[in-house]
Amino acid sequence: MNDKQLRRNQKGGVSYAKWGYLFIAPFFLAYFIFTFAPQLLTIYNSFFENYREGLKQVGPNFVGFGNYVKLFTPDKTGTINILKYTGNTLALWLLGAVPQILIALLLAIFFTSYRLNIKGQQFFKTVIYMPNLIMASAFSMLFFTLFSNVGPVNQLIQAWGWSDVPIDFFAYKGTVRGLISTMNFLMWFGNTTILLMAGIMGIDQDLFEAANLDGASSVQTFFRVTLPLLMPILVYTVITAMIGGLQMFDVPQVLTKGKGMPDRTSMTLVMYLNNYLGGSKNYGMSGAISVIIFIVTGILSLFVYRSLNRKD
């Protein structure tokens, strides 16, 4: 809303304020009912013992921080599961997001370079963006069938004589994590490329010309002109990628049948949440996990935002 518009309304003497409230009311009403109230309830629940065991309902009994203490208590093997799953989630995210952002940055530079003048841009963009719209659970199921013991990838490996027996991709931490990260990379690098491209094209072209006239090399131009001016969009990209990464669920859930195999090394935080919420309807524990995800999201957003903006 610009000032001119405001003044004109006031001059008219008729107050349109009530229409403003009326038009935005459904949004806030829906947000309050379907997100905000459940959010408060989630936090409230996290202080209660409240779950089903078979047909028996336990609780709700107030336990204070009991659920949180339980979350951070080591299990029989001495593992603190919540920390393990947070580590898994971050590892899976980093493994996919680092190449995602670096390659997207590289592609964005290629596509916007007048000197390179890349042909067939529309085609390449269409192809690399496509996986972003594909149903993640179906994409994951597809990868499972392709990489299963009897799938085409193993058939190729055997046909080419690389291995006599099929490679069980789902038995090793490295390959499972690799597959999940590859899928996440494929689903998101095209999207990031397009965002960064728009960012680069939004930079004043005169600046590039000036750098060129001053004798700056392409590398210098990139680090001294493009990158600093691209920072706000890069920060946005990293933060949204990170929040998306923390929510990682569909792909590892379907790929590992919800088990996070092997030995729960690909179990993410939301899969953990889903385990408590799905069968036993454990609102206490799932509430506590939700609160932790919420806090982790906040801290990481702040951290990335500040570290990327350190210069100014």
Next chain:
Amino acid sequence: MNSVTPKEAKRAVVQLTVLRILVYVILIFLSVLCLFSFVMLFINASRSNGQLQAGFTLIPGGHLLDNLRNAWTDSSINIPRGLLNSFIVATATAILTTYFSALTAYGFQAYDFKGKKLLFGFIMAIMVIPSQVSASGFVQICYKYGLTNNYLVLILPGIAAPIVFFYIKQYMESNLPMEIVDAARVDGCGEFKTFNFIILPMLKPALAVQLIFSFVQSWNNYFLPSLLLTKAEMKTVPIMIAQLRSADYSKFDMGKVYMFILLAILPVLVVYIILSKSIIKGVTAGSVKG
């Protein structure tokens, strides 16, 4: 820059050509990486179980229709029903999300009221909160009030979509001349009517893109529906696909499995191929200024 010898100029041309070839190789490699799994999906969906067991090939098997018939009439996974369910939920969600986001954006754009800045800031702040963190409470409410297996609890939350709101708000800032509103008022057109019949048609490009995006998002949504839809006849496609993974996989006709996956992604794929140009344009418009 000004004094370049012919030798230097020639070297620069060679460098550029080498660089260009390298760039195309990278682009083609990434494209192949993106397309490989889908090409395999199409090929394998056309092969019979026997053919699939026999080994790897890039030649389609000629059993596309057999697999389609088997998948379509499968007794445990009712895919036609799933497609219909997903279509109902996604269409309703897309329409609600887009309409109410535009309405909210217009409320902020066209009117001045107390607390406007604060409320706008609030929407910006909630944009980054992951939707899963309120799921526990939401699921509890739904179970308590018998709202499971009810599409309304999946559709109605779509009214509050901060990202879609932000996109349309941005679009209005650069594309909606507010003089139109004044003109409409002079002509005695009511505020609500002005929005529905004058403003909405002017937002068509933005609305179309957001309709597609919110449809796709709802179509692909798995987490919450899987917790709230327990009856077989209510299940949406992503839940069925996940069920496929949990089933005893070794007994399955693999041609049928590939066909299920193909059917799950085909609607979105077709829409994307037809409208890719405007969809790709729409990716950026909401998040980048200028």
